[in-house]
Amino acid sequence: MRKMLLLLALLLLASPMMFAQAPGAAPAGGGVQWAAAIGMAIASGLCGLGQGIAVKGSAEGTARNPGATAAIRFALILGLVFIESLALYTLVVIFIKIP
Numbered sequence: 001m002r003k004m005l006l007l008l009a010l011l012l013l014a015s016p017m018m019f020a021q022a023p024g025a026a027p028a029g030g031g032v033q034w035a036a037a038i039g040m041a042i043a044s045g046l047c048g049l050g051q052g053i054a055v056k057g058s059a060e061g062t063a064r065n066p067g068a069t070a071a072i073r074f075a076l077i078l079g080l081v082f083i084e085s086l087a088l089y090t091l092v093v094i095f096i097k098i099p
Contacts, residue, residue, distance in 0.1 A: 036094040043090035050083045 058076040062069050 033098060036098055040090055040094055043087050047083050047087040051080055054079050054083065 054076060058072050061072045065072075
């Protein structure tokens with residue numbers, strides 16, 4: 001609950017600044033490139049973490065029930081595709097946003 005209140009407070013503090021800019025204006029100082037680099041680093045790191053957890057769960061599931069290997073493998077590949085698409089969407093947004 002405390003984290004949610006902190007997030008709400010930060011959102012309320014940022015909203016007046018969000019509406020103060022002209023449409024399409026970039027922040028002063030060229031911080032867009034730094035923000036994009038940090039965003040891609042966070043997206044890549046968390047996607048890697050998610051993929052590691054997915055593979056770990058798949059290996060544990062296969063070890064517990066070898067008869068369900070085909071179903072587990074299908075679910076694993078589908079999950080890895082969805083996880084990797086998040087990093088690719090982040091990369092596309094960065095290429096669109098940076099001039």
